[in-house]
Amino acid sequence: MKIIDKYIIKKYLGTFSFMLILLSIVVLVIDVQQKIPRIENAKLLDPKMDLMYFLIHFYPFWILNLVVTFLSILVFISVIYFTSRMANNTEIVAIISSGASFHRFARPYLLTSVFIALISLTVNHMVLPWANIKKNQLEAYTYNSTNKEKILGTAPASAQLSKTEYIFVNSWNKKEKRGSGFVFQRFDKNRRLLYELKASEVYWDQAKKQFVLNNYTEKTINKDDSEKLAHGYELRKNFGHSPEELFPNELLGQNKTTPELIKFIEREKEKGNGNLNSYLNELHQRTSMPVSIIILTFLALSLASQKKRGGLGINLAVGISLAFVFVFSFEALKVVSENKSMTPFLAMWFPNLVFLPIALILYLKRANQ
Structure with missing residues (x-):
């Protein structure tokens, strides 16, 4: 045989x-x-x-x-x-x-x-x-x-960093990694606003792996409900993730090896993301x-x-x-x-x-x- x-x-x-x-x-x-x-x-x-x-x-x-x-x-x-x-x-x-x-x-x-x-x-x-x-x-x-615009074009974007932290961008261009109308908010466990950061423009600095916020305003809310305000021209922030992971498209999962994909899914679950x-x-x-x-x-x-x-x-x-x-x-x-x-x-x-x-x-x- x-x-x-x-x-x-x-x-x-x-x-x-x-x-x-x-x-x-x-x-x-x-x-x-x-x-x-x-x-x-x-x-x-x-x-x-x-x-x-x-x-x-x-x-x-x-x-x-x-x-x-x-x-x-x-x-x-x-x-x-x-x-x-x-x-x-x-x-x-x-x-x-x-x-x-x-x-x-x-x-x-x-x-x-x-x-x-x-x-x-x-x-x-x-x-x-x-x-x-x-x-x-x-x-x-x-x-x-139409489909090219979904991947490369400009559209509103949002991300959930944790169960209490959120990012919203009114207009984000995925190709250029640049947008306008940026808002970052942090809440306590009772959904009370603790901190808010707004900027008129935002872009991703690929070399330094940071977001650069232009014309920003910070608002911190104290326990007695008083507010502390600050503003400036430029602020650099690291939210722990690249724009591709903060604002993923349907192709992101294809690009990750299985260990990377498992880690990404677990991280998104910890953040409270239910759309996985x-x-x-x-x-x-x-x-x-x-x-x-x-x-x-x-x-x-x-x-x-x-x-x-x-x-x-x-x-x-x-x-x-x-x-x-x-x-x-x-x-x-x-x-x-x-x-x-x-x-x-x-x-x-x-x-x-x-x-x-x-x-x-x-x-x-x-x-x-």
Whole structure:
């Protein structure tokens, strides 16, 4: 069986690699053609940001993110494809007839799927965040004007530093890290205002890692409700976090390795921030997606290992349909979780919890035939 194991592993990895390269090339060509007008607009803002610049500094990291997102589906369709061909060529019948059990026949599928899942797990937790930092520096320039404005434009911003400390900025530009109408407030445990700092302008000093407040006014409220006022032209303050963490966008969670993301979530919980489901979704998905590779491998094996009328075509049709259901369920459950209708853990593991018993039942049914 060792020769057959090597044969199946070679088929598995060969088909998977072919699908991976094919998807990357097709999606790259389609996406570049679609986004060329937006890239040309980016070039007007910065002459160096031409198409070649994006092909070097954006698309390799974008493709890695895309591949990781659809990796389990690529595995599923690959296993459906090469296993159906083996079944149609009666190779599986010959192997089982030689005395090998179906469980023994499935061993190389298990070994290969675990191998890919472990690589995916490592990439998801440690490598992908680094790639996302590179990708997210330019991704906003590939959006339409409305979505680009959400990432790079000017909008009101607020942050909760602790259960009693708050920051509000009337107008904050995320790209320039500069704003106007700054307010910092500190309360006691009874929600009584203790201290207020206002400034007409604020910007982030990247070199010194500080916020610089211009035309500021300080108000301190004493125990007897008397007020102490102070004002000045410039004041430097360190609120313990960078603007990206004080005023995060939806891309922040993608940029952090898992230890950094866990630390960020715990810190936000301590501050009393209850709007963390998007970050928790990112955290749990990094593990649930690699696990789905093993589940979908055995589901594909169970569906495709028996010769059927319609052959490869019917198996691919079923496989692609299930793949769309799987991907759609993940994306739909993200929205459900962000609306707080389901916990992030359950939302990101729910597709696996549904597909696992289905794969197990079909596998045992096939093994007992």
